Amino acid sequence: MNFRFSIDFRPKLFSTLRGYTKAQFSKDFMAGIIVGIVAIPLAIAFGIASGVGPTEGLVTAIIAGLLISVFGGSRVQIGGPTGAFIVIIYGIIQQYGLGGLAIATVMAGIMLVLMGIFRLGSVIKFMPYPIIVGFTGGIAITIFSTQMNDLFGLGIEEVPANFIDKWVCYFQNIGNINWWSFAVGLLSILIIVYTPRISKKIPGSLLAIVVMTLICWLLERYAGITSIATIGDLYELPSGLPEFRMPELSEGESFFSTVQSLLPVAFTIAILGAIESLLSAMVADGVISSRHNSNTELMAQGIANIVVPFFGGIPATGAIARTMANINNGGRTPIAGVVHTVVLLLVLLLLGGLVGAIPMPCLAGVLIMVSYNMSGWRTIRSMCRQSRSDITVLFTTLLLTVIFDLTIAIEVGLVLAVVLFMRRIMENTHISVVEDEMDVHNDGEGQDEQLLIPDNTEVYEIDGPFFFGIANKFDEMARTRSSKQIRIIRMRKVSFVDATGLHNLEIFISSTLDDGRKVILSGVNDTVYKSLERAGIVKLVGQENVLDNIYKALARAEQVSADIK
16 A cells, blocks of 8 residues: 655745745835734733733734744735634633643644644635634624723723623623723724724724823823723733743643643634634635645644743734735735734833833723624624524524633534534435336436336435435335335435445345345446445345446346246
């Protein structure tokens, strides 16, 4: 046996550097600076919303962004922390602590690398669309719900992790609203909404942070208003390059027990990271008329997630918004992504004090707009006009994401999608029994005509895949039919047969033969024939009774009928 296996790892950076020009570098350099500026508020906001801090958000954007640009399979992908991970990260920290988050992220990175090695990039992209829309909408609702404390300045020190408990807590503290904080958050949202109408070059979130930070500083200095919380009031500020550190386990927990308990959430991080990064790369391909390498991209995402936890970072993936900002500003090679990480590094090293002055209600406004843009409410509205099965999968995934967590939502959503898909196939697969005469249409077996069926013969026609649901249906129908001496099973439209189908077919044929009757198989394609041969059904029926079209099958039935007489 000659077994050959090659790893599909071809980073775009190295291929795009061939023939690289000064003109393209100039475009990439400017795009990188702009994307870096866009990424500053998002990295800080995602880090804080995830339950870590601004430093961790910036560190993730720098390290993961650099590794994804250097080793990725897309020309323009920008990597870093994203809103989709906020819910998962926050839940992991609540249950397992920062050490558990680091281990889960490394595990997810290893899974992503293995997905790339085993060429699963193209498979991941076939995740059912209703599930993607459902968990994205659910994440958006959850992110929105996490920002009420900072938006209204409620001052709740420990907000419950559970969605319902969270809102109960908010309503219990409704009398503690800080109207100055609410005004800052509301004005931040308005700035983000209306900035694109004035200029599409200036990131609305960055403008909101600059303006509101200045306003809050003026209010504190000249009006004595100190009740508006800032990042510096709640978090330790960036003070230099991140240090290498090993993840710490919780007391009393062994490494293997921790890995075992974290396996489901690590798998969720890996799947979500794969889906989001590949969707981002696909969208980018459509804009720049390029083609990314899915397997290389998965390995790059994996490498990034293996490395960042050792520097205090959080899970990262390709970010659609930043990737599109890169494209719109002229970025066409991974150099733009590298420049964007340099901008973020300078912010981390030189502007830590200014980061501390950013008001928390302003960041809440930024994240509320992120959740709004993530929600995909227009897509949900349009999908409500589609099939009931798609709507069921969508809203089941959405509600489970909001009420429980993303791990359960994806698992249940996938199972539900598969079950409903199977039901749809069963509804479109028909089994009919014909006696006396049958219509033969121009479908590859001959001209449209009517064929006479020999006496004492009946034809069972299976129209579709012969899997477990249809196999049971076939078995029930066969038991209720009259006892004709010759049974033809017409399988011209059977694309595959599963184990249950083979088992039921074998029982049907064996019982028919035991009763002294004959079975003839008609229109068996090569794939199905191999399955029947491996299962011993060809030998059971007899090679002479397995024929490639209905004409030969009917002729064989006449011959058998004559022999019986």
